[in-house]
Amino acid sequence: MSLTFTSKRDYLDYVAAYKIENDNYFKSIDDFKYAIDKSRYLVLAYENDILVGFARAISEGVETAFIIGAYAINDSFLIKYQLIIELEKLLDGKRKMLFSNPLDIELYEKLGYLRCKNAYTYINFNIDDYKGYFLPKGYKFETEFYIPKKEKNIVKSEKIIDYRNSISNVLFSDINDLLTRAFFNRPHDIEKTKKAFLESDYFYAAFDNEKLIGIARAITDGRFSTILNVAVDPDYQGLNIGKNIVLKLSEELKDTIVFLNTHAGSAGFYNKIDEYRRNKTAFEKGFGKIKDPVINEMFLPNGFRFIDEY
Secondary structure: OOEEEEEEOOOOOOOOOOOHHHOOOOOHHHHHHHHHHHHHEEEHHHHHHHHEEEEEEEEEOOEEEEEEEEHHHHHOOHHHHHHHHHHHHOOOOOEEEEEEHHHHHHHHHHOEEEEOOOOOEOOOOOHHHHHEEEOOOOOOOOHHHHHHOOOOOOOOOOOOOOOEEEOOOOOHHHHHHHHHOOOOOOOOOHHHHHHHHHOOEEEEEEEEEEEEEEEEEOOOOOOOEEEEEEEEEEEHOOOOHHHHHHHHHHHHHEEEEEEEEEEEHHHHHOOOOOOEEEEEEEEOOOOOOOHHHHHHHHEOOOOOOOOHHH
């Protein structure tokens, strides 16, 4: 098999690609075309000028790429494998996340992806149609433990916390400062923050007397979405602000399948949100330099299988 790959879309046959995708995720060819056009990264595979597969990812073009999947004629493992390799060349330096079909678990393991323990999906559909994708509500891995947070004497204004689905009047310096404070005082690059938010599709923010105290953003292709940068001012944590932001943003995205990845310390938080269910088939790659004990709390061992996967 002699394949050629390209990211050029000039002569893409959407109908042929639609037939190859064949996952029944889209109501119409127009919805599919919109999703393809919203994909920042796309690789096409041809054999003798005939489209035989494609892989795509949505992204803000800065930090994160959410790989929607690789699709191939006759579901060819070899074509999908090569498509992801070609797609990764476009995603160099970015954190790569994906939620795999259970049948493609081995594919992503062979490509060096690690299986996530802390990925979740907003359940706004019949979960029985997706057997093999989710863990039971409130599921905890045996190695998980949560250190109880100390009670805080939170002093906030008398004004009711205000939630908005816009950041039009928010300073990017305030967003950047909030992300820094919320994520263990790890410095954030304001230019990257600005671009990431400007290139995102949806937002939700929380305010106390015009003070920004919570934020989240999302990117979407109209069918699949991922929520990113869920952050709450440490002085306001414990007031359900993070939960409210996530659920309000999820409601904005309710016509899509909504995913998010979090870190080990936040898994307990998402386990308590009834509308979210923990994923079994999420993968990640390019997460940066992380100490081994932390990786053990973020990812499953290579080759791990749940009982129902044997």
